[in-house]
Amino acid sequence: MYMEAVNLTKKYGNFYALRDLNVKFEGAKCIGYLGPNGAGKTTTLKLFTNLLNPTSGEAIINGYNVKKELKKALKDVGTLIETPGFYSYLTPVELLNMLCEIRMANKCDVKNALEEVGMYEWKDKKVGKFSKGMKQRIAIAAALVTNPEILILDEPTTGMDPRGMAEIRQVIKNLKKDKRMILMSSHLLPEVTEVCDEVAMINRGKLLLYESIDKLNEKFRGNSVTVSAINEIDENKIMEIEGVKSVEKLSDRKVRIDFEDGAEMQYRLLSELIAMGIKVVDYRASGMALEKAYLQMIGGETNE
Amino acid sequence: MSDLKQMWIMTKYQFKNYMRAKRLYILLLITSLVIALIVSVNVYFGNPSDETVKKTASNFANFSEILVVLTALFFGGDAIAGEYQNKTGYFLLPNPIRRYVIYWGKYFASLLAGAVVLLLYLISGMLYTFYFHSTIPPEYLYSMLYSFVFLVSLLAFTYLFSTFFKNGAVALTIVAILYFFVFNIIDGVSQIASVEPWFSITYAAGIITLVFQGSYMGDYLHSQVIHAGKGLTITVYNPYLWEGVAIMLGYFIISAIIGTLIFQRKEMK
Structure with missing residues (x-):
């Protein structure tokens, strides 16, 4: 299974929403699609789902051009783009059945899809009365109901409360176990780090980076840690550890330590802190690799 | 084959939505009230038994043109625009289903709903006429047929307008x-300018009632010049029966082609 953009371009007047995108997502994995507002994330996903017409180039799914061979291209693709509206007088069961029928799907499990997103008890209520978060859950169920091998999810946790977000992340993680490709756009870097295997970054319609999260961690590893202990920390003692560049005291029991780069050093530092009698209860890298990569590639800019 | 099946699925769910949204029932209620009004006014203020059978039948045919317009507005006005306004397009469009299948699936649902309403009205007219005259004039059957042709074409024309807009209320108001x-x-x-309005669908729909005129079908003047004083003349045009049908079919074909093409290319931005 794969999705490929070949010189994919979308232009509105003189503005390029997407410019010569060339990328191939392949295999069973979760790919986080990142970028600031207006970067071209949703435009890409809409081009792959026939909601927009490309100005030039091709969006290809499993070898089929989305524009020319729509039915074959989207045959095994589940989608969630923005927060879709629903026919308000239909119930979740009717909506999902409608989708199964339209998709002429062999696999259709309405009950399971609704249970996955925690909406089974609402199955016979009219969707018009649902909150935004509930509608988002139904939208995710709609993407899942035919058990597709490719899922295109545009900010799937939008409009949800923290508990709902955690539940949906868990749903996505579970979906990964079933050998599928998930392309998920998001603003939330921790969400992408938690859920995805690879990340693609885009800005101003151009692809800036496409890497595995592991490689990103290697490239953009943090070289500082924040340490909390249950006893007082002597920063002078820490400075004596080989490889430590500086120690900043945040409180009596909390310090930030900058050290020379390397995972080995990070591990050794923890061992030495414990060895010198510091009762470490929290030891964490300051800042995520993905955040660093994002800030380095895109900076703090937004395109809105 | 699968396109046809998908079209039927679209029709089924769109029709279900009309029923759930009570649109169909509301229009059936309005139609029932109009039927009751026509019957009670004619029976109370006149004596249908003393009228000619064509006169009795035409009393009902007169309103069917307006009923078709109402039907087209109720079921067609926001049919496509609503997908964009309510964002249901995000649910429906990213699926392995061609746009024209969605368009025509919805159209047939609207046509079916419109036909139910129109049938209720026209069959009531038949029963009313038969009750007083024990017969149904052939003109009434033709008028029924023309009403359905008008429904088919006006609905297609309304769908065309619905593809122009992304707001259902705007589409409905404009139409x-x-x-x-x-x-x-x-x-x-056109009457003042003495130009036959062959390009107007409401002009063509005139055949729904014109069929009752004269001693036989089509027995009426195609054009009639009336001197309105001070050198002003007005030309009253009446479409031939075949001409009315041709204009309506023309509207259907052109609207169908353009509407389908626009929806095919229309984007969910």
Whole structure:
């Protein structure tokens, strides 16, 4: 299974929403699609789902051009783009059945899809009365109901409360176990780090980076840690550890330590802190690799 | 084959939505009230048994043109625009289903709903006429047929307008203004300008009632010049029966082609 953009371009007047995108997502994995507002994330996903017409180039799914061979291209693709509206007088069961029928799907499990997103008890209520978060859950169920091998999810946790977000992340993680490709756009870097295997970054319609999260961690590893202990920390003692560049005291029991780069050093530092009698209860890298990569590639800019 | 099956699925769910949204029932209620009004006024203020059978039947046919317009507005006005306004397009469009299948699936649902309403009305007219005259004039059957042709074409025309807009209310309002004012103004201006308004769908729909005129079907003047004083002449045009049908079919074909093409390319931005 794969999705490929070949010189994919979308232009509105003189503005390029997407410019010569060339990328191939392949295999069973979760790919986080990142970028600031207006970067071209949703435009890409809409081009792959026939909601927009490309100005030039091709969006290809499993070898089929989305524009020319729509039915074959989207045959095994589940989608969630923005927060879709629903026919308000239909119930979740009717909506999902409608989708199964339209998709002429062999696999259709309405009950399971609704249970996955925690909406089974609402199955016979009219969707018009649902909150935004509930509608988002139904939208995710709609993407899942035919058990597709490719899922295109545009900010799937939008409009949800923290508990709902955690539940949906868990749903996505579970979906990964079933050998599928998930392309998920998001603003939330921790969400992408938690859920995805690879990340693609885009800005101003151009692809800036496409890497595995592991490689990103290697490239953009943090070289500082924040340490909390249950006893007082002597920063002078820490400075004596080989490889430590500086120690900043945040409180009596909390310090930030900058050290020379390397995972080995990070591990050794923890061992030495414990060895010198510091009762470490929290030891964490300051800042995520993905955040660093994002800030380095895109900076703090937004395109809105 | 699968396109046809998907079209049927679209029709089924769209029709279900009309029923759930009570649109169909509301229009059936309005139609029932109109039927009750026509019957009670005619029975109370006249004696249908003393009228000719064509006169009795035409009392019902007169309103069917307006009923078709109402039906087209109720079921067609926001059919496509609503997908964009309510964002249901995000649910429906990213699926392995061609746009024209969605378009025509919805159209057939609207047509079916419209036909139910129109049938209720026209069959009531048949029963009413039969009750007083024990017969149904053939003109009434033709008028029924023309009403359905009008429904088919006006609905396609309404769908075309629905593809132009992304707001259902705007689409509905524009279409209502078009039918109730613009076309009537065009018809009126054409009379003064002595140009036959062969391009007007409401002009063509005149055959629904014209069929009752004269001693046989089609027995009426195609054009009639009336001197309105001070050198002003007005030409009253009446479409031939075949001409009315041709204009309506022309509207259907052109609207169907353009509407389908626009929806095919229309984007969910």
